[in-house]
Amino acid sequence: MWSIYLLSILFAISSLEAAVTEPIVHTQFGTIRGKWLRSARNVAVAAYLGVPYAEPPIGSLRFENPREWNGHWKQIHNAVDDGPPCVQPTDDGHIIGKEDCLYLNIFVPAIPYESKLSVLVFIHGEGFITGSNNSTELAPDYLMDQDIIVVTVNYRLGILGFLSTGNEAGPGNYGVKDVVQALKWVQANIQDFGGDKNSVTLSGASAGAALAHHLALSNRTKDLFHRLITHSGSALAPWAMHPARIARIRYLAVAVGMNCTTREKILDIAYVPMTHTLFDEIQEIQDDIQILECLRYSNTHELTKQLSLFDEWFGSPYGTFGPTLEPESNEALITRNPKSIIENQEFRDIPWMTGVVTEEGLSKTLMLHSNESLRESLLENFDDAILVVLEVEEVVANTSLFIEELLNFYFPDGFDADTSEFFENLTALVGDGLIYYWSHEALQTQAEEMESNIYSYVFAYEGTFSATLQNGGPRKLGVSHGDDINYLFPFLNSQLADLQLFNTIEDDTMIHIMTEMIGTFVKAGVPSAQLTPDWRPYQEDFRFMRLGMERSPDISMESYFLPIRMDFWYRLMGNVSVPREQLFFELYEDDTAEDVTKEDSTNAISGHSECISFQYIILLYAICLLF
Secondary structure, three states, X not given: OHHHHHHHHHHHHHHHHHOOOOOEEEEOOEEEEOEEXXXXXXXXXXXXXXXEOEOOOOHHHOOOOOOEOOOOOOOOEEOOOOOOOEOEEOOOOOXXXXXXXXXXXXEEEOOOOOOOEEEEEEEOOOOOOOOOOOOOOOOOOOHHHHOOXXXXXXXXXXXXXXXXXXXXXXXXXXXXXXHHXXXXXXXXXXXHHOEEEEEEEEEEEOHHHHHHHHHHOOHHHOOOOOEEEEEOOOOOOHHHOEOHHHHHHHHHHHHHHOOOOOHHHHHHHHOOOOOOOHHHHHHHHHHXXXXXXXXXXXXHHHHHHHHHHHOOEOOEOOOOOOXXXXXXXXXXXXXXXXXXXXXXXXXXXXXXXXXXXXXXXHHHHHHHHXXXXXXXXXXXXXXXXXXXXXXXXXXXXXXXXXXHHHHHHHOOOOOOOOOHHHHHHXXXXXXXXXXXXXXXXXXXXXXXXXXXOEEEEEEEEOOOOOHHHHHHOOOOOOOEOOXXXXXXXXXXXXXXXHHOOOOOHHHHHHHHHHHHHHHHHHHHOOOOOOOOOOOOOOOOOOEXXXXXXXXXXXXXXXXXXXXHHHHHHHHHHHHHEOOHHHHOOOOOOOOOOOOOOHHHHHHHHOOOOOOOOHHHHHHHHHHHHHO
């Protein structure tokens, strides 16, 4: 009793001292000074911002795996400002950020505790192209009231983070490996901040969720984290995993754009017959090494601007550069198709919490709502545009059947773009094809093979703050992609500050429910909250927790999310998909795909090839633009 009383007195004294004394942590690298923040409930939070976890990936380290940071501070290091975001484009065409961007933000609640605190490591989303761990947008104000440590991660993006030659010369996945390096740093150092390295949960949203899922499917991340949370993203989605051949063609298009190779040379190295000899393979890798050396020292902004080559329809597709199948090596992370890994039970069996929102498709359809010319463009080019918007060009073999089935299912009475029904059906289509089906596939397939529990949720609460309000968008269209994250990190409150909106009592209730569920899962592997029913695992009759209903924060336990639509997609993709053995294979395996000849490539430039594969269309389109 006296020890508890003494701890309370010491905590009260420390809270008073916090106002005048900065938080200090002693690490193997030297002493770090942070700054004090306050949680939503006014708990003091020690924030250590811009803490390096890897050597700056600049100069010769561009397009290389991250190197462990081994610096040392002779004086106290001030960790009071965010590190720079990684290099990325803005909506208005500018390039921001720096290559020296591999930094963590670490948030520690100033509470009395007798044991180490559990740790949540969060990976931001935004399509592998943009985003950062900036403490203004990813401020854990709400989560800090759950007595856990929160770590947010910057990782390389776009071309700098995911360019791949499709072979050993430049296997790619540098952004994924950055996250692994960050997790290794947490294992080695989080105890200095009061954290428990044996109780780490990896979490991510959207593209960050796909990265987290990839890492949970890899046995090479064993002991780096112990639980998984994914929000609106899956490693099974086509945008979350690119075949090596697709990645290679995009790399060559970038090389042409940066004048690191010639039109004549590219026809030689783009041609990859299945009968490659060892000499051919060695020669190709040598060519790639020379091209990479040119790209390695190219202008950063000009290199990043090459992303515009792949913008096919009003900002789509998002994930042209992302995780890629890479050759086997000691440092490789993604060497197998994720679905095959699951089916062969080669993934890590750890507790998993995962969820989606009710109108995921709004992330891409919202811009159509008030833009008549854009709606007309979609209707005129629907067959081509929908493949790009859904980002399924790489995986659909029978495109005509795919389009026909979509139209019959979602628009049985035809198009009328001026009706609310058209908008709702289009949003449903996009949400199903981008997020729901692939998340459903991951859940269904993994649930059959896992002993650990899976906890699934559907976020259906229409709160005050929503992504539908961004860029002057209308309200009351539903719960958009990412809206649930605002109840963990109030990024929308920050982005929409000019609207002078404030959380309501209902918003505060949902914040409490979301953060308590996340907090309990991070600490014990089972989500729970005082205001919710017992959360049953997904394995029990496909159970999920419905969080909210329109403006009400009511909670209910339900079964079978969107069963008719998910059954449609299961049958559809079974009929139109490129077989996995043809899509995900080593560049030089025999008998896995048909040869593509130089004559095919040359004819395509003249427009005479009708059966040219998608990756060659991308490359040759880029060449035509540049020459």
